[in-house]
Amino acid sequence: MPKNLQTIGFDADDTLWHNERFFHLTQDRFADLLADHAERDHLDQRLLAAERRNIGHYGFGVKGFVLSMIETAIEVTEGRVPTSVISQLMEAGREMLAHPIELLPHAQSAVEALANSHHILLITKGDLLHQERKLAQSGLGDLFDGVEIVSDKRAATYERIFAATPGGAQAAMMVGNSMKSDVIPAIQAGGWGVYVPHELGWDLEHAEAPDAPRFREIADLSGLSGLVETIG
Secondary structure, eight states: OOOSOOEEEEOOBTTTBOOHHHHHHHHHHHHHHTTTTSOHHHHHHHHHHHHHHHHHHHOSSHHHHHHHHHHHHHHHTTTOOOHHHHHHHHHHHHHHHHOOOOBOTTHHHHHHHHHTTSEEEEEEESOHHHHHHHHHHHTOGGGOSEEEEESOOOHHHHHHHHHTSTTOGGGEEEEESOIIIIIHHHHHTTSEEEEOOOSOOOGGGOOOOOOOTTEEEOSSGGGHHHHHHHHO
């Protein structure tokens, strides 16, 4: 008899390895650079608004974040931002892109535990080159049967990906730290959605937990194998 679960999809950033904390650190640096021009709360709001406007143009990831910081700096200084500030923001972006990968607790053991029994996918969004570099550095690449680096995560995204996997969407699960991108659309596509909370979050990824029979939440990835076993 086929298993209820045949495919497990993993998100990457802040599910398998640290990511958001580097954005927070850079945003702190950004606030220091613009401290003479805007209060922190106001600056954060302006930056978030710029990121929201620019996602459709630049996509997700470090490059779009840096461009949104530069745009915000120009706005709050009414075009008088020093070129030295722009240079420092660009350097901060390069540092983010080059930062070594640090796996989250239980990430490797969770993927390894399921790799021999299930079809394992990495499904992540962001800049193609950066995500490929992070995967290569993570040491997890050989454990995945497939890697999908997508521009966004919607129900149609998971429908397309899961349609090519054993058992289709009904036998698929997506595991991630974003309710909006990892959990809800995977459930809408017909699969299971497992929320693994992370201490840091991005406001644009916030969503309420769905009232759905295929929604699950675990404290961290150490609980994933047990959850998969209960579903069968």
